[in-house]
Amino acid sequence: MAANIHISLKHQSYLRDPESTELGKTIIAQSINLLDELGFEDFTFRKLAAAIGSTEASVYRYFENKHKLLAYLVSWYWAWLDYLVTFQTHNIPDPRERMSRAIEVIVKAGQNDDPTIVYIDERVLHRVVVAESAKVHHTKEVDAENKAGYFLELKHFCHSLALLILEINPAYSYPHALVSTMLEAAHQQLFYAQHLPSLTDVKADRYNETADFLKHIVFAVVDSKKHANPEQNG
Amino acid sequence: MAANIHISLKHQSYLRDPESTELGKTIIAQSINLLDELGFEDFTFRKLAAAIGSTEASVYRYFENKHKLLAYLVSWYWAWLDYLVTFQTHNIPDPRERMSRAIEVIVKAGQNDDPTIVYIDERVLHRVVVAESAKVHHTKEVDAENKAGYFLELKHFCHSLALLILEINPAYSYPHALVSTMLEAAHQQLFYAQHLPSLTDVKADRYNETADFLKHIVFAVVDSKKHANPEQNG
DNA sequence: CTTTGTATGATAGCAATACTATTATTCAAG
């Protein structure tokens, strides 16, 4: 994996591009660690500034508030995952095989030990995204932020996987819904395995089980005779 | 539906049982409206107290903080939904038919116009749960709260649906994961349809489409030949 | 009919959070 890959976002959840300065990169790097350590609720710009030996006011020059910073990190994560999946599937001709590989990459994103970007610890970022990403869109600002393009990276990723679903079964009626459900489940099952094990059957850190479960769902659905004719109810 | 049904929780996210006093019931009723109106982030006990003509200190006598209040409401919601599903499926002999009905009840919980409990507006509560419930378990306190029984209602509901899955196909390996994925998707797709439509294919307020999508998933998975033998990968 | 306890209201206050503003310093490009 190349070290000079640059993940750029299609929107500005930031005030000043953090990738353009040293302080900006430090803010990103340390906010990931601090979010992982404290959780979003206890994370503050004051603590972040203290952790990086800077000041609150300086952090506020990059991000309006901690919510926008989280939106940035989550978008960055989806853009990165999209890149990873594209990279790891681009030479696989069979769409089924490509989908299978994509699911493995998605589930094992937190295990990737070959960092794409030097100053971002993707394994920690994965933990943060699993634990906190739902908070990005579950707010009263979701419509305004959607308009501002905050969710383009997730939408793009979701859409390209939906097209892959349609390659496997062009008659399936809910490709985007299936993909967004699968993406959410990929995080959710990891979280449940670790914190609420009775809500799942996969064991913590058994990434293959989670991938197996998700593949079962996706392939059962796209292969189901019923789903080729969505008129017929189950 | 009887008006004297009492939904009681198996844990104490509260300090004083809100169902035991008039003020307690007012707190519940108004917190649902205010959460719906402001969202969890902007909701405060000060605003709630003002809205019900009481004081902050009085609210704090019922709930330690707004997070615990939300945990209470979400648990109440799951206990209520469990009751609704049990009630609406108890005389259906065929497990497939029972699952189908259960999914309809889950998806249409927000449309129920026959209130179970007088002082709780279940339609508004449903909106609040769709928008905010993820915040209950996505915190650093999740393990402690799990120990304290905060998630028993969801777990119980999930388990009883998992048993239903096993009734349909006793060989399926991931019944709890399938159910928790389906329950999450039921909320998520409604939310996406309304706020992030490109992440789904179902249209806002088309509850039948969402139910159709979820039934497709559940029945495709439990009927899939592959899933009877989880050794074979997709 | 008093006493006692329980629930609530009224008011105050405090530490932390979420910002904003002002000025000073550094440092690199013109």
Added chain:
DNA sequence: CTTGAATAATAGTATTGCTATCATACAAAG
């Protein structure tokens, strides 16, 4: 050498989250 951009240092404000104290109201127990 000057200018301007980025950052640091410091201060300050409104709101939030929460606790404490005291007064009142009212119902049950003696």
